[in-house]
Amino acid sequence: MASNKRQNSLLNGIDNLFVIATIFLLIGGLVMLASASMPIAVKNLGDPYGYVYKQLTSIALGLSAGLVAFLIPSRIWEKFGILLPILAIAAHNSFHS
Amino acid sequence: MLLTIVFIPDIGVTANGATRWIKIGPLPNIQVVDPARLLLLIYISGYCYRQQEALTSDFMSFVKPMIFIIPACLLLLGQPDFGSTVIILSVTAGLFFIAGFKIRYFLALIIILGLAFAFLIYIEPYRMSRLAGFLEPWKDALGVGYQLTNSLIAIGSGGIFGVGLGESIQKLFYLPEAHTDFIFAIIAEELGLMGTILILSLYGLLISRIFVIGFKAIQSELMFQGYLCISIGIWLSLQVIINLGVNMGLLPTKGLTLPLISYGSSSIAITLITLAIVLRIGCENPQPKKNLRNSG
Known part of the structure; x- marks a missing residue:
């Protein structure tokens, strides 16, 4: 119950104009990307919408990662700010060895 | 690292x-x-x-x-x-x-x-040559100035209302990187001055909201959150300004994307994560009490 209430107050604080600007830039950008990338997509990928699909995948990835980032309290970033690059290297090295 | x-x-x-x-x-x-x-x-x-x-x-x-x-x-x-x-x-x-x-x-x-x-x-000699290409793009329009002159042709042929969506000529292999760094030139060609004004006002709105969130956080003594928002705001505005400057020949060519619009997997994903952090900071700022129902 308490956590539910906290979640609600968190959502109330969402900056509407910020979200609207982001969404319009994303949609407009996707339309323009579709138009601008069509010739080169046919040449490189053989599919006029190739780059659009790739971009859509990245947007979906970014939105899901963004949701996770949104759920992390911002103090955490300050506390672990220096460790993050080291972690990234460590994870990468263990992944490849 | x-x-x-x-x-x-x-x-x-x-x-x-x-x-x-x-x-x-x-x-x-x-x-x-x-x-x-x-x-x-x-x-x-x-x-x-x-x-x-x-x-x-x-x-x-x-x-x-x-x-x-x-x-x-x-x-x-x-x-x-x-x-x-x-x-x-x-x-x-x-x-x-x-x-x-x-x-x-x-x-x-x-x-x-x-x-x-x-x-x-x-x-770096290539930076000097880029600088020279930037200062006088038309002198060597098929060499170092190629990208910039084609970008300028794209923006110029757009006029006020543009040639229409999908009608761009420059994207047909005249302008390299038309879908990444130079997508703004294609927007200007297809949608004209009106389209670019619309895009710029959206960026302006977004960046102003980031700064508003940042200064609110600083006012509420959430210094780290405020600084983070402001640094993100400065980064986003610089990135947009430099990309536009490169497209319009006001700045020498650099490989910078237009955030949220250019094609680029990690660029767009990380930009969205960055914006999500700003959104979270905005939600953590103390909210003004909404007593509309009680007072009305």
């Missing part, structure tokens, strides 16, 4: 003469500077928050975070990625200014940075 990865053979991917990408398994190529930039912004904001006292009195307080930033910049320059170096150093300087760095130290800092950038341009 993350930036060292691109120098590992087999992982670094070279495109257009710059090794900036890493490839891990089936994932799309990652441009390393994107996550690294976000982590550096977080680090610098945290540093400004922790060293609040020293920052206002001591010039040396600027030198300490350079232990992290200068190696990162050298790695970026090795890739080579001059534009990102300029952006990271400028955001750092801007954030120090907001955090209360003394104005005469700040001026000294700007002069040092300016000299450093001038030196970096001078020692």
Whole structure:
């Protein structure tokens, strides 16, 4: 119950104009990307919408990662700010060895 | 540190003469500077928050975070990625200014940075040739000035209302990188001045909201959150301004994307994560009590 209430107050604080600007830039950008990338997509990928699909995948990835980032309290970033690059290297090295 | 990865053979991917990408398994190529930039912004904001006292009195307080930033910049320059170096150093300087760095130290800092950038341009022949191509693009319109002249042709033929969506001529292989760094020129060609004004007002709205959130956080004594928002705001505005400047021939060519619009897997994903952090900070700011129902 308490956590539910906290979640609600968190959502109330969402900056509407910020979200609207982001969404319009994303949609407009996707339309323009579709138009601008069509010739080169046919040449490189053989599919006029190739780059659009790739971009859509990245947007979906970014939105899901963004949701996770949104759920992390911002103090955490300050506390672990220096460790993050080291972690990234460590994870990468263990992944490849 | 993350930036060292691109120098590992087999992982670094070279495109257009710059090794900036890493490839891990089936994932799309990652441009390393994107996550690294976000982590550096977080680090610098945290540093400004922790060293609040020293920052206002001591010039040396600027030198300490350079232990992290200068190696990162050298790695970026090795890739080579001059534009990102300029952006990271400028955001750092801007954030120090907001955090209360003394104005005469700040001026000294700007002069040092300016000299450093001038030196970096001078020692690399390709940067000099780009600078020459930027100053007089039409002199060598098929050589170094090729990209810029075609970008200018695209913007110019757009006129006020543009040639219409999908009708661009320049995107048909006249303008290289039409879907990444030079997408703004295609927007200007297809949608004209009206389209670019619309895009710019959306960016303006977004960036102004980021700064509003940041200053609200600082007013509520959430210094780290405020600094982080402001550094993100400065980064986003610089990135947009530099990309537009490059497209319109006001700045020399650099490999910088237009955030949220250009094609680029890691660029767009990391930008969305960055914006999500700002959104979270906005939600953590104390909200004004909504008593509309009671009072009405």
